[in-house]
Amino acid sequence: xxxxxxxxxxxxxxxxxxxxxxxxxxxxxxxxxxxxxxxxxxxxxxxxxxxxxxxxxxxxxxxxxxxxxxxxxxxxxxxxxxxxxxxxxxxxxxxxxxxxxxxxxxxxxxxxxxxxxxxxxxxxxxxxxxxxxxxxxxxxxxxxxxxxxxxxxxxxxxxxxxxxxxxxxxxxxxxxxxxxxxxxxxxxxxxxxxxxxxxxxxxxxxxxxxxxxxxxxxxxxxxxx
Amino acid sequence: xxxxxxxxxxxxxxxxxxxxxxxxxxxxxxxxxxxxxxxxxxxxxxxxxxxxxxxxxxxxxxxxxxxxxxxxxxxxxxxxxxxxxxxxxxxxxxxxxxxxxxxxxxxxxxxxxxxxxxxxxxxxxxxxxxxxxxxxxxxxxxxxxxxxxxxxxxxxxxxxxxxxxxxxxxxxxxxxxxxxxxxxxxxxxxxxxxxxxxxxxxxxxxxxxxxxxxxxxxxxxxxxx
Numbered sequence: 001x002x003x004x005x006x007x008x009x010x011x012x013x014x015x016x017x018x019x020x021x022x023x024x025x026x027x028x029x030x031x032x033x034x035x036x037x038x039x040x041x042x043x044x045x046x047x048x049x050x051x052x053x054x055x056x057x058x059x060x061x062x063x064x065x066x067x068x069x070x071x072x073x074x075x076x077x078x079x080x081x082x083x084x085x086x087x088x089x090x091x092x093x094x095x096x097x098x099x100x101x102x103x104x105x106x107x108x109x110x111x112x113x114x115x116x117x118x119x120x121x122x123x124x125x126x127x128x129x130x131x132x133x134x135x136x137x138x139x140x141x142x143x144x145x146x147x148x149x150x151x152x153x154x155x156x157x158x159x160x161x162x163x164x165x166x167x168x169x170x171x172x173x174x175x176x177x178x179x180x181x182x183x184x185x186x187x188x189x190x191x192x193x194x195x196x197x198x199x200x201x202x203x204x205x206x207x208x209x210x211x212x213x214x215x216x217x218x219x220x221x222x223x224x225x
Numbered sequence: 226x227x228x229x230x231x232x233x234x235x236x237x238x239x240x241x242x243x244x245x246x247x248x249x250x251x252x253x254x255x256x257x258x259x260x261x262x263x264x265x266x267x268x269x270x271x272x273x274x275x276x277x278x279x280x281x282x283x284x285x286x287x288x289x290x291x292x293x294x295x296x297x298x299x300x301x302x303x304x305x306x307x308x309x310x311x312x313x314x315x316x317x318x319x320x321x322x323x324x325x326x327x328x329x330x331x332x333x334x335x336x337x338x339x340x341x342x343x344x345x346x347x348x349x350x351x352x353x354x355x356x357x358x359x360x361x362x363x364x365x366x367x368x369x370x371x372x373x374x375x376x377x378x379x380x381x382x383x384x385x386x387x388x389x390x391x392x393x394x395x396x397x398x399x400x401x402x403x404x405x406x407x408x409x410x411x412x413x414x415x416x417x418x419x420x421x422x423x424x425x426x427x428x429x430x431x432x433x434x435x436x437x438x439x440x441x442x443x444x445x446x447x448x449x450x
Contacts (some may be wrong), residue, residue: 071296
């Protein structure tokens, strides 16, 4: 009984790790697609999100089956419930990567991101991908120190987001309103993607330590509006 | 035993209804705050979100306690797990109402929304509030027809969102980049708020019918990128 339980729990954990891997790859490829105006790549990111959604449904079904069959209590129960929440975070991250890819497709053959913002958007995309890679690692290792690092990385994302806004607000902005709208949404997608990666890591911290990650370190800077 | 169980389940349901009421009120007041540049009202919306967060934590704790103590299976289990997801939707809706209020505060004493967009933003705010009121009603009545109505309302929200974008993209736009950015984010906040209200209603449909809401009617128009 106990063994079957741990096998099922492990398989839920594996599902989460796989979801993190897929959405991390998706945000990286979506970033390339939008910077290079690569329609084929954009389409592949858009199509690939179905796999993430399937994994989430599958994971939820298994979590509910596990609750029903094994009726875990205390810590075990908390792990299953938290897994459900993490899968929602990861599913939403997949949507956000898909949004980036859809914007690339919408503007094709034009590029949505002007040249002078390429490096900032590239950095945001790479940071988003790294954050998700770390979240995946935290899921595997349950490494609390690594999990707390994600909040620092998220501060870096906030900084990049602010840089993006400063470009937008600069009087010398010459790319017009449509591009301003695109860049605004893009910034929001990366920021939210990072939030979800941080959220996954924080939930692991809570499972391991019983304390909320926010209580273990200084609070990070406030989110932009 | 059975009675205690249903009492606990009812109290979780009451918590969801109360959260829907609070966030519905919050989006209505946040809309007034941003249209009237009312700082005091904005501050009150921002402060009031803590109550929504508290309700969610409380609700989650009770849901987990119920799972541990009563170990429900089948439909009962599904109700509890779904309640957890709905509380996450409602908590996030509260954040979005708070974002609207924070934007009002950031631009005070200026108005974030130009005069010629007032009516569109007002409509979005009112529709968001109505959607959440209906979601609350669906939580109470489990009325599947009413739940399916929300998807039509959400189509109306998508239309308003598109109207907003058309204004932005119009060559005659004369409100500058900062306002374009604000309006872009605002549109996104209302759209996401509506998505969460629809999501709550859809989850009720699934609990009542065992079928996903999307399978019971025509799919709605695709989300804007």
